[in-house]
Amino acid sequence: VTVSMTVPTTTATRHIILISGKDSLATAIVQTAYQPDLPYELVFNPTGAELPEVYEWIDAVAAYLGRPIVRVGRSLEEVIAEQGILPSQQARYCTKYSKIFPLEDYLGADETVVYYGLRHDEPERVGYQRKSRGRGANIRPAYPLRMFCLGLNEVWRLVESRGLLPPAFFWRELHERVVARLGSFSGIIDTLAPWEHRQAFAWRSRPNCSHCFFQRRYEWAGLLAHHPDLFWKAEAMEREIGGEGFTWIRGLPLAELAGRADEYLEKRVGAVVKMLYRKAQLGIWHDEGEEVDGLGLVSCGLYCGK
Numbered sequence: 512v513t514v515s516m517t518v519p520t521t522t523a524t525r526h527i528i529l530i531s532g533k534d535s536l537a538t539a540i541v542q543t544a545y546q547p548d549l550p551y552e553l554v555f556n557p558t559g560a561e562l563p564e565v566y567e568w569i570d571a572v573a574a575y576l577g578r579p580i581v582r583v584g585r586s587l588e589e590v591i592a593e594q595g596i597l598p599s600q601q602a603r604y605c606t607k608y609s610k611i612f613p614l615e616d617y618l619g620a621d622e623t624v625v626y627y628g629l630r631h632d633e634p635e636r637v638g639y640q641r642k643s644r645g646r647g648a649n650i651r652p653a654y655p656l657r658m659f660c661l662g663l664n665e666v667w668r669l670v671e672s673r674g675l676l677p678p679a680f681f682w683r684e685l686h687e688r689v690v691a692r693l694g695s696f697s698g699i700i701d702t703l704a705p706w707e708h709r710q711a712f713a714w715r716s717r718p719n720c721s722h723c724f725f726q727r728r729y730e731w732a733g734l735l736a737h738h739p740d741l742f743w744k745a746e747a748m749e750r751e752i753g754g755e756g757f758t759w760i761r762g763l764p765l766a767e768l769a770g771r772a773d774e775y776l777e778k779r780v781g782a783v784v785k786m787l788y789r790k791a792q793l794g795i796w797h798d799e800g801e802e803v804d805g806l807g808l809v810s811c812g813l814y815c816g817k
């Protein structure tokens with residue numbers, strides 16, 4: 512891990528903390544405590560495709576921190592219509608046009624430090640790629656969680672102790688099926704720490720766009736179960752913009768996924784049960800925080816549900 516021991520504040524006039532998930536919120540808590548006198552601006556980059564639960568959480572965070580959270584973003588629906596194709600791993604223009612460009616416009620030419628929520632226990636994650644000139648060259652990245660060697664477990668505790676965990680997205684059906692499958696072993700669920708429990712039984716691993724192409728199949732099934740209107744809206748976009756052969760999930764149109772939703776829920780049940788057995792046998796999870804994320808992590812990058 513490359514650890515920068517100093518926050519680059521020398522000539523910066525603005526200090527931006529992006530809030531999008533538990534890691535970035537922990538970053539805000541740590542950084543504002545570390546250098547309380549800097550003129551921080553908290554920024555949320557909405558695309559308009561977030562779930563209603565996410566907006567409620569953002570409001571709760573602003574109330575707790577006692578600072579406004581400015582919303583800087585562009586409608587992803589508009590951007591997709593403009594581009595004429597669905598965003599994907601190969602054409603990931605969504606973050607750029609809906610979040611990064613609006614942020615750069617918001618900052619203008621001001622020398623700025625942006626604080627990102629990269630953790631100490633994810634050295635493989637690449638930080639912000641600083642530009643040498645042009646748009647965005649005035650942004651200098653800082654990673655307070657890495658600077659203070661804070662990993663996943665510390666982040667969970669920090670955020671949970673303040674009652675500010677992002678939406679739980681609890682999936683009752685998933686929980687009931689796991690309990691039924693475990694039978695007399697279901698007591699091992701009680702050994703989970705609260706944040707482990709949340710992660711295991713969530714229908715969504717992070718508070719990002721409802722139709723994010725990074726999500727897993729069980730998350731789409733969860734979206735269908737909890738926000739069918741948003742699922743079918745995504746399905747309509749897939750038909751109208753994606754067209755034949757260009758689907759949110761390669762080779763699996765959402766209409767087909769909807770017909771197989773129970774299969775994906777069952778697969779998720781199997782994954783959670785397997786993880787619980789491993790935990791019981793090996794005593795993992797408490798010590799190896801990555802196991803918690805291992806159940807649900809999808810990588811959207813620095814701006815999306817991080």
Ligand code: SF4
Pocket residue numbers: 558598605606609719720722723724725811814815
């Ligand atoms: S959450 Fe997913 S769809 Fe939304 S901007 Fe990020 S990568 Fe794109």
